[in-house]
Amino acid sequence: MAPSTLLRPFSRLLPVTRLPSACSARSKFYVREPVHHRPDWLKVGAAAGAAALMWIWLIKQHNEDVLEYKRRNGLE
Numbered sequence: 001m002a003p004s005t006l007l008r009p010f011s012r013l014l015p016v017t018r019l020p021s022a023c024s025a026r027s028k029f030y031v032r033e034p035v036h037h038r039p040d041w042l043k044v045g046a047a048a049g050a051a052a053l054m055w056i057w058l059i060k061q062h063n064e065d066v067l068e069y070k071r072r073n074g075l076e
Contacts, residue, residue: 070076 067076
């Protein structure tokens with residue numbers, strides 16, 4: 001028995017699919033081009049500052065981990 005004949009009784013339960021018309025397929029949102037000639041210096045500073053703080057914390061944490069490793073293994 002072909003699969004289509006098995007699914008025929010259930011075809012009434014499936015919704016009818018239609019392709020969207022041209023006017024409903026358009027984007028409802030307006031996307032602006034980013035302004036490259038005038039960056040937002042507050043966001044740039046916040047991103048650079050956050051990156052610097054994370055690197056400082058990472059190096060500090062690494063140094064503490066190395067000292068702990070040496071202390072536990074009797075290397076210091």
